[in-house]
Amino acid sequence: MSVVVTLSASSSAQAEITAFKQAVAEESAKDAGIAAFYRGRNFEPIWTQNNGKDATRRNAFLQALSMARVHGLPAGKYDPNVFMADLGRVQNQRDLGRMEVQMSRLFVQYAQDISRGIVTPSKVDPGMVRKVSRFKSEDLLEAFAKSSPAGFLKNLAPKAPEYLALTKEKLTLEKQLERGGWGPTVNAKKLEPGASGNEVVTLRNRLIAMGYMGRSASQTYDVAMQKAVQLFQLTHGLSPDGVAGGATISEINVPVEGRLKSVMVAMERERWLNGLERGERHVWVNITDFHVRIIDDGKTTFETRSVVGKNTSDRQTPEFSDVMTHMVINPTWNVPRSIAVKEYLPMLKKNPNAVSHLRLINGSGQIVSREGQDFTQYSARNFPFDIKQPPSRGNALGLVKFMFPNRYNIYLHDTPAKDLFGRESRAFSHGCVRLRDPQDFAFALLARQQSDPEPYFKKILATGRETTVPLDQPVPVHIVYRTAITDPKGRTNYRRDVYGRDAKIFDAMQKAGVTLQAVQG
Incomplete structure (x- = not known):
């Protein structure tokens, strides 16, 4: 005997709702945060209903996905056309429920990638010990569901001026890549003022293509070319002698693709800092730049040369942020x-x-x-x-050290080895950061708590005794590693990948789906 059950219109609709919610529950169980979000709203959708709110969210998300490539994210992973094709294959309410969760999962991944980075620093290189504060899936979805979708998605990317400038440089380089790059490379060991010939012309053409020199038909290494080489050297951390020696030619020959990788990695590194409060006043240590700076309200107010860790596995300076609490005058090492x-x-x-x-x-x-x-x-x-x-002028730490207590035993300090600061590349220490002008650095820090910091400092120094001087206002310290940096004039400066970390990061980004892409100008 068979039993035929006929559903009324209302019971049929209820069955569809049940099938949808059951599919949402099953699919979301793969992620605890997403599952908690949907349980908290009784498995009601935020994406897939035919109403104004869900449609607005879908459209805003599709628009955001279409811009993923601009931010150097895996474009294939966030292709809106793929998403639309998946949506078009939905056959029933169970399919729709699964699609609902898949959209949320894609949204969470996108939000994490664009706001906190694609890769985890410590998994790429042991020297990148920086901790990235990532969102919880449930919190992201809760906030998004209650917000203006377009505004929420727009605010996920870093708002730091450096990130915006790097994004602009990325587009410039992609257009140059479409045009074929900067032309032939320079095949010479050294070129200097007064030289002429084919390689001088090649050098001239690359400098023009890179924007360091105006158009010229000169076939000799003239004053205009010398000035262009000096500007190039200044923006690449090289001694600005105006002579195109081996190091300068090597940097001039770096292809567009190489600079594009540096910029995209720098953008990724900016995303790692996106959840971090840098501080109105902070100390910025760029390992690759061999400089330490005090930044006040976004502007550099003090700058000095530095020596960083040697490029060996046990001496490389790690990347992290902490807070400077005190300095020690006449330190014991x-x-x-x-x-x-x-x-x-x-x-x-x-x-x-x-x-x-x-x-x-x-x-x-x-x-x-x-x-x-x-x-x-x-x-x-x-x-x-x-x-x-013991404290002395010959002490390995010099006359003062600056402490931001950390598990890596890294700090900033003076050094009696002053000759190293004249070098172009300055990776010589055991890991700590040495300062060329440590006393001036101390004066700048103490100026906020001492009306006349120099005599105050020197009076303590004259005692010869180890003395701890607390900072009334602790100062955040950020040890970073940037091979692409924009300057106040808007020009992008480049530095060498001294520890090879950027190459490792870009490799990890490629494995995640990031690609270099030329675009039409």
Whole structure:
């Protein structure tokens, strides 16, 4: 005996609602945050109903997706045409329920990518220890459902002036890529004022194409070309001598694609900082630029050269943000354990009186005499002493250090090795950041709490005693790594990828679906 059940119009509609909600529940279960969002609204949709609100959300999201490429996001992943095709294949309410959740999942991924970055820094390189504050799926969807869709989506991308300038430079480079780049590369080891010939013409043409020189028919390395080379050198972190030596020619020969990658990685790095309050006053340390700056209300008010970590796996300066709380005048150098056992212990094994300017300290904090010590019995594992260098002008930390306590034991400090600041590339330290003008840096920091900071500082310095000076207003410190930076005049400056981190980031971005693309001008 068979039973035929005939549904009324109302019961049929109810069945469709039930099928839709059941599909939403099943599909959203794959993501706890999305599932919580839909449970909280009894599995009601925000995208797929034929009403004004859902249509407005859909249209706003489609418009945002169409701009994904502009931001250097994976264009294929966010192709609005793919999304529309998927929507067009919906056959029933269960399909529609699954599509509802898929749209939310795509929205959450897009929102995270454009506002907080595509890749996770620490997964790309161990030196990129920066923590990125990401949104919870539920919070994103809740906020979006209650907001003006177009406005919400527009506000996801970073609003920092640097991000906007980089986006503009990206478009400029993409147009240049469409035009075939900057022309042939320069095949010469060195070109200088007065030279002539084919390679000088090639250099001239590249400088013109890159915007460093006005149109010219000159076939000699004249004054105009010299000035153009100097400007190029200034904007690429090179000594501005006006001579196109090996380093300058190498940078001039970097193709459009190389600069485009730098810009797109810089945009990604800006997204990592998007959720971070930089501070009205903050210290900005750009590793690749070998400079430290104090920024007040978006403007550089102090700048000095720096030396950063050497390009070895154990010495590279890490990237992170913290807060400077104090400075130490006449500091003691507490030699890191790694340096003590890797560098100084081998010396002590050969000669117990080696590095006599350093003190051995036992577990009780007492100075230990070297007399009678057999250092050959010790290894990196069982070496029982701490090593310290007392305050002095020859101290490895110089006369002052600036502390933003962190787990990486990184800080800014003076150094007696002043000759390194004259180098073009300055990656020589064990990881900390050395300053060329540490006392002037101290004066600038103290000016907000001392009416006359210089004599105040020098009075403490004259005592020769280690003294901690708190900062009344702690200052955020951001250690960053940018190979593409825009200057106040709107020109993009480039730096070398000293640790190879940008290459790793772009590789990870490519694996996520990011591509280089030429566009018509």
